[in-house]
Amino acid sequence: MTLLYLVRHGQTEWSKSGQHTSFTDLDLTPEGEEQARALRPRLDPSEFGLVLSSPRLRARRTAELAGFSNYVVTDDLQEWNYGEYEGKTSAEIRAEHHPGWRLWFNGVPGGETADEVRQRLTRVVRLVRSSGVDKAICFGHGHASRVLALCWMDFPLIFGQAFPVETASLSILGREKESWAMLRWNS
Structure with a gap:
């Protein structure tokens, strides 16, 4: 069974202010750099048989500052x-637009639908599960x-509202007996 480690990128100016950041390619703040470096003692790159990163600078820089140099960039992250x-x-x-707006229920005009996001991240899940490695890690976003x-x-996406992800946090997915499970969140 493969354990999947998830790392959200370190702080950026927009994550600090709460601005939604997808394709805008921001670098880490000095605090974000420190957050990423603080992951080093918790993660040994030699233990991971598969290392994936979002193409965005903030995710790649987090991986590098955490000690990972041989990552594979995938648009799916x-x-x-x-x-x-x-x-x-x-x-x-x-x-400005929608008084009761929530991403998980209302989506975004001109952006991706929830189904499109689910499709590409399901590809990541399939890749990790079929990799045959003991540990995989993904550097990505909130x-x-x-x-x-x-x-x-295999949960409905609307549950996402209940799982906030802090900057430079580490989460671990795996199995609990016969069920796919969240083993740690925001540690």
């Missing part, structure tokens, strides 16, 4: 495409990591 809501906070979206975990456990 990029953040949910927020379309017209790129760069906006949830409060701004609610004030909403995409939630979706990846939900795909791993």
